[in-house]
Amino acid sequence: MKQLLIVTRKLYKMNFYRAILSALWLIFPLEFVGVSFHIIFETCFHRNGILEVIWDLHTNLPGFNSISYLLKSTNDLTFITISLLLAFFTAENLFELRAKLSHEHLAGITSLFIYFLLIVETAPNLDLPQITDVAGNLLIPILIGLFTGYGYSFLAKRSSLKLTVTYWATTHLIMIFSLLIILIGGISFTVYQTQLFPNYISQQVQNFLQTGNHPTFWKITFATLLSNFGHFFGIINDFTTTIGNHFSSETANLTYLAQHHNLWNIPYPITLHSLYDSYGALGGNGMLLALAGAILLRVKNQRARLVASLSITQTVFDQSEALMFGIPILFNPLFLIPFLVAPFVSMSIGYLAIITHLVPAAAYVIPYATPSILRAFLGTNGNFGALFVSLIGLILSSLIYYPFVSLIDQLPERNGDESHA
Known part of the structure; x- marks a missing residue:
């Protein structure tokens, strides 16, 4: 236990981990509200929810289907927003911790935009439930946020570019913004879309589990x-x-x-x-x-x-x-x-x-x-x-x-x- 505490304390001092912790805490209120509405939907307005089954709400409650659709859509949008904010805040926090410069939220906006493109492009039919399923994987927005935050802080530390709103800086930032979108977006899209290695592991595990009667x-x-x-x-x-x-x-x-x-x-x-x-x-x-x-x-x-x-x-x-x-x-x-x-x-x-x-x-x-x-x-x-x-x-x-x-x-x-x- 003592060694575990020492390791955890060291991890808490690392910028990337502090950035993740801060992002999770900032999103906690939205997550709490989203989960609360999700429980209401699952218990009362899902056709197999426990309170719906007990009280037969789909028959006895006027407007049941409309309320159910509204809650389901609200839940989906809330959890998509959480994933987008996770990418935004992780990049923002890491840049601020490493570079300690004002950058007009470019790292967070870049990370959010890249992740948004990713979840939209990897949902086959571009409907809300499929986008929500893709956005449920919390590791992806965190990794994109870390990569973006590191990228911006690396460039800020190793160049004479001051991240202020001037004509010269703006033109360079547009170039940086575009290159990061192409680079990070291309890499993340390729990895997420193909998923060759995860699919191979999944198939092997399923074969193992289904062995026998x-x-x-x-x-x-x-x-x-x-x-x-x-x-x-x-x-x-x-x-x-x-x-x-x-x-x-x-x-x-x-x-x-x-x-x-x-x-x-x-x-x-x-x-x-x-x-x-x-x-x-x-x-x-x-x-x-x-x-x-x-x-x-x-x-x-x-x-x-x-x-x-x-x-x-x-x-x-x-x-x-x-x-x-x-x-x-x-x-x-x-x-x-x-x-x-x-x-x-x-x-x-x-x-x-x-x-x-x-x-x-x-x-x-x-x-x-x-x-x-x-x-x-x-x-x-x-x-x-x-x-x-x-x-x-x-x-x-x-x-x-x-x-x-x-x-x-x-x-x-x-x-x-x-x-x-």
Whole structure:
């Protein structure tokens, strides 16, 4: 733990990391609002949302379809804006930290424009949902922002060009602006569009997971480990979000239940849904409901407590993005180990309970945005043993996070804000 703290402190002093932290914190309010509206949409205005199912809102609420469309479009635009701002602020912050010059926001504008071109060009039909899917990958705007910020600061430091608004400077800045767009845009577009290496890895992983007739505990663990690792570094795409969703066993279980209505004898009790969804993702990837609780119990840092108190309700509904931005958890070495270990421990508890027949496997389909602590309970048709196992997994995960969150108080109070002091 001491070495981990030393490494993290050194990382906090590096300009690129401070730029990322500051960008995440500046975007946190927008992320929090966006996630709040997303929860309303998923619970009330999605046709499979839990409150929509309970109250039959699509029948009983006038204007349901219009409100649903408005919320969905607002959500998409909000998350696209977040990605664009992430590219803008990362470039801005890094330039200011390295060059310490006034540059009329050119680094941020360049980065934003390049990233906007990227997400538009890589959405095949240029419709809002596809652009939103592309913009969900948070690592790309951060990398573009860092590359742009480094480029501008490098040029500013190694030339006599003063970034002021004069005719001579403006002509040179237009040239720099154009070259950076061509260079960075071309490289990023090529890498993102082809994706040869990621596609190869994805195919190999899927082949491994589909070997054999049914999933195993270790295959599910491997799939969720890769997914969590990717999400920790902001890699959110089809590869990381659907890597474990290619097992046909869950369909076989539902077919069996439709005929026999007996959870204890389903053909495949060990599935992604019965383990990870039910026990290993309480609060989203990384068991972040446990982290939010541990922060409120242990940490004195006012910013961390504010973020956890605001986000804990959202994590109950499995929406942990605001917590990822505000602490932050993204790219934070303090939390990588518990982010990967906590889901594994909780899944292991669920696995032991299922194979020893203490609880049935959760096989019933659960409505969207169901509170995560109730997923195993509802997925087993109201088995209180499954609810108890979920609580045990949550408590153990909190204990895993506890020693790591205690280190937050030993880090700089202003996580990355120095560029805006």
